[in-house]
Amino acid sequence: xxxxxxxxxxxxxxxxxxxxxxxxxxxxxxxxxxxxxxxxxxxxxxxxxxxxxxxxxxxxxxxxxxxxxxxxxxxxxxxxxxxxxxxxxxxxxxxxxxxxxxxxxxxxxxxxxxxxxxxxxxxxxxxxxxxxxxxxxxxxxxxxxxxxxxxxxxxxxxxxxxxxxxxxxxxxxxxxxxxxxxxxxxxxxxxxxxxxxxxxxxxxxxxxxxxxxxxxxxxxxxxxxxxxxxxxxxxxxxxxxxxxxxxxxxxxxxxxxxxxxxxxxxxxxxxxxxxxxxxxxxxxxxxxxx
Amino acid sequence: xxxxxxxxxxxxxxxxxxxxxxxxxxxxxxxxxxxxxxxxxxxxxxxxxxxxxxxxxxxxxxxxxxxxxxxxxxxxxxxxxxxxxxxxxxxxxxxxxxxxxxxxxxxxxxxxxxxxxxxxxxxxxxxxxxxxxxxxxxxxxxxxxxxxxxxxxxxxxxxxxxxxxxxxxxxxxxxxxxxxxxxxxxxxxxxxxxxxxxxxxxxxxxxxxxxxxxxxxxxxxxxxxxxxxxxxxxxxxxxxxxxxxxxxxxxxxxxxxxxxxxxxxxxxxxxxxxxxxxxxxxxxxxxxxxxxxxxxxxxxxxxxxxxxxxxxxxxxxxxxxxxxxxxxxxxxxxxxxxxx
Ligand SMILES: Nc1ncnc2c1ncn2[C@@H]1O[C@H](COP(=O)(O)OP(=O)(O)O)[C@@H](O)[C@H]1O
Ligand SMILES: [Mg+2]
Numbered sequence: 001x002x003x004x005x006x007x008x009x010x011x012x013x014x015x016x017x018x019x020x021x022x023x024x025x026x027x028x029x030x031x032x033x034x035x036x037x038x039x040x041x042x043x044x045x046x047x048x049x050x051x052x053x054x055x056x057x058x059x060x061x062x063x064x065x066x067x068x069x070x071x072x073x074x075x076x077x078x079x080x081x082x083x084x085x086x087x088x089x090x091x092x093x094x095x096x097x098x099x100x101x102x103x104x105x106x107x108x109x110x111x112x113x114x115x116x117x118x119x120x121x122x123x124x125x126x127x128x129x130x131x132x133x134x135x136x137x138x139x140x141x142x143x144x145x146x147x148x149x150x151x152x153x154x155x156x157x158x159x160x161x162x163x164x165x166x167x168x169x170x171x172x173x174x175x176x177x178x179x180x181x182x183x184x185x186x187x188x189x190x191x192x193x194x195x196x197x198x199x200x201x202x203x204x205x206x207x208x209x210x211x212x213x214x215x216x217x218x219x220x221x222x223x224x225x226x227x228x229x230x231x232x233x234x235x236x237x238x239x240x241x242x243x244x245x246x247x248x249x250x251x252x253x254x255x256x257x258x259x260x261x262x263x264x265x266x267x268x269x270x271x272x273x274x275x276x277x278x279x280x281x282x283x284x285x286x287x288x289x290x
Numbered sequence: 291x292x293x294x295x296x297x298x299x300x301x302x303x304x305x306x307x308x309x310x311x312x313x314x315x316x317x318x319x320x321x322x323x324x325x326x327x328x329x330x331x332x333x334x335x336x337x338x339x340x341x342x343x344x345x346x347x348x349x350x351x352x353x354x355x356x357x358x359x360x361x362x363x364x365x366x367x368x369x370x371x372x373x374x375x376x377x378x379x380x381x382x383x384x385x386x387x388x389x390x391x392x393x394x395x396x397x398x399x400x401x402x403x404x405x406x407x408x409x410x411x412x413x414x415x416x417x418x419x420x421x422x423x424x425x426x427x428x429x430x431x432x433x434x435x436x437x438x439x440x441x442x443x444x445x446x447x448x449x450x451x452x453x454x455x456x457x458x459x460x461x462x463x464x465x466x467x468x469x470x471x472x473x474x475x476x477x478x479x480x481x482x483x484x485x486x487x488x489x490x491x492x493x494x495x496x497x498x499x500x501x502x503x504x505x506x507x508x509x510x511x512x513x514x515x516x517x518x519x520x521x522x523x524x525x526x527x528x529x530x531x532x533x534x535x536x537x538x539x540x541x542x543x544x545x546x547x548x549x550x551x552x553x554x555x556x557x558x559x560x561x562x563x564x565x566x567x568x569x570x571x572x573x574x575x576x577x578x579x580x581x582x583x584x585x586x587x588x589x590x591x592x593x594x595x596x597x598x599x600x601x602x603x604x605x606x607x608x609x610x611x612x613x614x615x616x617x618x619x620x621x622x623x624x625x626x627x628x629x630x
Contacts, residue, residue: 187436193388193392
């Protein structure tokens with residue numbers, strides 16, 4: 001009986017495990033192995049070279065630059081997108097009148113493919129014909145060449161990224177807010193809490209599981225951003241928008257340095273893992289489940 | 291402590307008027323129960339006293355001050371919600387002291403009050419637990435404690451016992467009654483349970499379809515109901531009603547009337563009470579023995595009436611029985627539901 005049911009369980013899991021195994025676990029292990037090898041781009045021959053790839057990485061100023069860029073990109077996307085979507089969700093939650101319409105509006109960018117979205121932003125950021133500089137011009141400000149200016153390129157991509165992802169967060173925050181019983185807010189009101197105090201002492205603590213989930217997903221998404229960078233700046237100008245992922249892409253598929261790219265993938269994996277573990281640690285004390 | 295004066299209060303949600311000109315005055319220290327079937331507007335009225343809703347017209351005064359547009363925190367009211375509404379992320383102690391902290395009450399004073407009320411309610415051992423770790427009854431006590439520590443002018447209760455099981459409900463009802471005797475705070479208590487109303491109230495206000503049907507002391511409502519609804523709502527089992535016409539020549543009312551009598555005013559034999567009136571012969575449909583007595587459902591002239599049988603031997607199903615009634619205990623109601 002017991003054997004039967006565990007057999008059934010494995011049977012049911014098999015298709016999923018097969019797909020995961022072929023397309024996730026095997027390649028992941030493979031790149032881990034490759035990260036210790038030197039792969040000849042044309043003969044595909046490979047030699048074990050120990051930590052040499054990692055040494056090359058950490059000696060490369062470009063790599064450190066891409067780490068720095070990734071960190072700034074992370075901060076410039078995750079924090080504004082969390083704060084903005086939270087603020088919008090709280091506003092929508094309090095004003096159910098427009099909620100359906102506005103929710104759809106904010107969700108629209110999520111539904112557009114990332115290349116479409118990036119094309120849209122290319123038009124907006126165009127230094128001469130773009131909408132943004134037109135507006136600035138009307139106000140008497142000379143707008144920069146957003147995507148070609150080393151000072152602004154990363155910010156410009158971050159803005160486009162936040163715009164694209166905010167709707168996803170709003171949906172989750174709205175669902176979390178809706179799940180908070182009205183009586184709790186009313187009880188707090190009777191207890192003498194101002195709207196601000198209700199937000200900070202009742203609503204946000206009760207929203208913390210959602211906040212936690214959304215921030216973990218946002219951090220991972222941000223660290224893995226690729227499409228918009230590729231289309232908007234291709235990592236330029238002067239590497240100012242070359243993130244870890246973009247650097248990895250170039251090493252792997254432009255320069256064909258498979259071994260090096262694999263070690264970058266491993267480092268990225270460790271970073272994402274670390275960020276997530278850190279968030280889980282932080283959450284332990286601050287997230288209140290039910 | 292304070293009195294509450296509700297004057298001609300109406301409440302509309304959109305085009306729907308759910309409360310029609312309600313007037314009710316509650317004395318200082320009085321325990322008034324708003325009772326009525328679900329959906330009749332009890333919670334809405336209570337929420338307007340709390341300040342969570344605004345009356346469409348009319349006034350609400352607490353302590354002789356009109357509070358219609360005063361925010362809840364300035365009204366000096368505390369409310370106990372049906373599903374407790376405890377803050378799940380705070381400990382019991384934090385739940386109790388939250389309001390006091392916001393009001394910037396001195397921390398020693400907070401400590402004292404939390405201890406005091408938690409001792410009264412018997413939750414002093416659970417102060418460091420979260421609501422999720424408490425039983426229904428304990429949560430209920432914490433919810434009451436949260437109201438008590440604030441020492442409000444008026445206590446508001448919205449069906450506070452209806453999420454408890456029957457046994458605990460009876461126990462908490464008794465405790466609440468004793469508590470009120472001790473604290474003597476002005477209280478408005480909403481329930482759909484007439485037994486709760488009868489046992490707790492100094493005065494009961496019976497509501498039906500957004501109107502106040504009758505306000506009075508519990509026994510007054512039982513013995514002297516002004517409308518058919520009050521007669522049917524107060525008392526278990528419910529009053530029996532028989533439709534018919536009055537055939538006397540003295541002052542025949544227009545239209546049909548309805549005669550109502552309680553199960554305890556009926557008899558299955560002629561002995562005992564004075565001046566019994568023979569109601570008719572019927573057949574037993576159902577017997578509900580409760581020990582010392584039984585409720586006997588009798589089918590009589592096409593209607594079923596419930597009779598309280600006090601004898602040692604109860605009739606059985608399908609038995610033919612004769613029903614007598616105490617004629618002084620019959621209430622007559624007009625078509626519109628008013629007492630004749
Ligand atoms: N916020 C609201 N919007 C619209 N209708 C409401 C609202 N609150 C209550 N009602 C309606 O008002 C009536 C009275 O409700 P309520 O006061 O909750 O009844 P009770 O507490 O006696 O069960 C009901 O018909 C209910 O549907
Ligand atoms: Mg109600």
